[in-house]
Each structure stands twice: as structure tokens, then as C-alpha cells.
Amino acid sequence: MEVGKLDWEDLKGIIEGNRTVEREDVRIRSGIGEDCSVINFGDYEAVLSTDPITGAANNIGKIAVHINANDIGSCGVEVIGLLVTILAPTTATLEDIREVMREINEECTKLNIEILGGHTEVTDAVNRMVVSCTALGKGKKGEAVATSSARSGDDLIVTKDLCLEGTSIVVNDYYERIKSILTEEEVLEAKGYSDKLSVVKEGKVASKFGVNSMHDITEGGVLGAAFEIAVASGKGFELYKDNLPITEITKKIAKELNIDPLRFISSGSLLISCDNGNALVKTLEENGIKASIIGKIIDKGKFIVDSNGKSIVSPPTKDELFKL
Numbered sequence: 139m140e141v142g143k144l145d146w147e148d149l150k151g152i153i154e155g156n157r158t159v160e161r162e163d164v165r166i167r168s169g170i171g172e173d174c175s176v177i178n179f180g181d182y183e184a185v186l187s188t189d190p191i192t193g194a195a196n197n198i199g200k201i202a203v204h205i206n207a208n209d210i211g212s213c214g215v216e217v218i219g220l221l222v223t224i225l226a227p228t229t230a231t232l233e234d235i236r237e238v239m240r241e242i243n244e245e246c247t248k249l250n251i252e253i254l255g256g257h258t259e260v261t262d263a264v265n266r267m268v269v270s271c272t273a274l275g276k277g278k279k280g281e282a283v284a285t286s287s288a289r290s291g292d293d294l295i296v297t298k299d300l301c302l303e304g305t306s307i308v309v310n311d312y313y314e315r316i317k318s319i320l321t322e323e324e325v326l327e328a329k330g331y332s333d334k335l336s337v338v339k340e341g342k343v344a345s346k347f348g349v350n351s352m353h354d355i356t357e358g359g360v361l362g363a364a365f366e367i368a369v370a371s372g373k374g375f376e377l378y379k380d381n382l383p384i385t386e387i388t389k390k391i392a393k394e395l396n397i398d399p400l401r402f403i404s405s406g407s408l409l410i411s412c413d414n415g416n417a418l419v420k421t422l423e424e425n426g427i428k429a430s431i432i433g434k435i436i437d438k439g440k441f442i443v444d445s446n447g448k449s450i451v452s453p454p455t456k457d458e459l460f461k462l
Contacts, residue, residue: 208341
């Protein structure tokens, strides 16, 4: 099998073939595009999500916190706590594990997230450090925003710049391959992208504004996130290629390494669908968050629109990061 996420049809079959019990107190449950489950506890709901870090070697503690907190933030609710599992290879040192936990604690402190517990072990089942976390959020009944609620005619809005996570991973883990095309200032700027990986703030702002669907952009990039919203909602989409916010540094790296930015891991950006994109962009910018309208939800079909017209697009089979 190839490295990366499972094919969506294979994953859908596994999920639907192994979901015998469906409890009434689960309001949003597992499915393609739904990263969180939402459980009813009366006046409040618990929002749960889990994700591992497998594609990065450096800053894995930091990245692990944000990709899990972002899942909860994409529902527009408060992140309460994190459960952490660390699987360290036999080549790891105690200091390596301490550094991962230092990063996790530092990022959790910034977001006011408590480390609730977890598991740590050294094992020959892995050949490099694997960190997997489960995040817990809390919101008022009915507050959590589902991925599957996009409507035809919705604008698609993306926050900040795309490919922040992928670009920061490349400059940290594959520096030798890109050092000749970037200045020292550009390298420092790209490394700083790892400080922009949280979408918790924009999730809260968008939820308060009133939106139909949200999804954080992780493996598979903006194209993967658009497919997940569309498939979960039973809709299609158009993405306006010329509107996609991509930094010049990312463009340089993408060209050098033959990477498609539309399919490149992009934690730090939130994809939102709502019926008044211009008003949401204004609200986000008033809260210090860059935002751009990049497309629309349509009844059916998945398309990229550029100066050459409209073309059908296929879903990412794996993230561009795994090319490296």
C-alpha cells in the first residue's frame, strides 16, 4: 500500500462496515469529512477528535497540539484538554521524549489546554517518533458546526495563507534540498510559519458569525478539504485557482520540489462555507485574521476555475509531502 491516508472509498467502506451501534446521544458521528464526533450531555456537548503526526520529524509536539486542537476549533467550540500518546523508536533518547513533551506543554499553555493524560513507550514497532493525540472540546447544545452542512451557493472562504504547515516542514526537515533557492530571511520566515498553525481563533469568530460548514486544511491540502466538505454535504464545488492565497516562499519551494500547492498539507488555514462570504471576510479581518473567498459550493461536480476555464479535478490520493 502507498504511504498516506486510505482511499476515500476504501475508508468509507471500513467506517460504514464497522459501525453497528449508533447511540441517540451522538449528534455528529464518524464519516468522510467529519473529523469530530459530537456527544450530547444535556445543555452542553462534548466534541472529540484524534490525529497522529507521521509526516514530520521536527516540531512534532508542536504540530500534534495544533492539528488536534484545530479539529475542535473547526467546530467553533472551546478546546478543553488533550490526551497524548508517544511511541518512541529504540534509537530515541529520554531527552528526545522530554523535548516532545516540552513542545506539547508550551503550545497547550498558549491555548489554555490541559494535558489530561496519555501513554508513552519505547517500541521497535516504529522507526521514528510517532505522536498521536485525542482532543476534547466543550460547547453549548447545538453549537458545534458540522463539516456536512454546506449548502449550494455558499461562498468558500480560506483563512491566512495555504501550505503553512507543509512549507515549515520542508524548511525544517529538508533544508538541504531548498537552501539554494531561498535567502536566509526567507528560511527564517518559512520556519516562522509553524507559529501560525492554530485555527482555533478563526473557528470561534466564524462560529459566532454564523456559518454552515468548517474544515481545517490538513493532509491533501485545500483540495482535500474541499472534497471532504463536498462529499460530507452531498454537494460539489468550484475553486478559483487565481484567488488561492499562497506565499512567494511556498511557490518557490513548490516549483523546486515539483509540489502541487493545492494538495500540500496546510494546517493553519480553515476552509469555511457560508452564504455571505464578503461579510465573513470583513469580520475575520476586523479580528486580525486574513481571509479570502476562493470558491463556491455547487449542486454537483468538482472543478478548478482558472484563466483557461473550468476543469474537472480529482481528489488527492496522498499528500504532496509524502513525495519527499
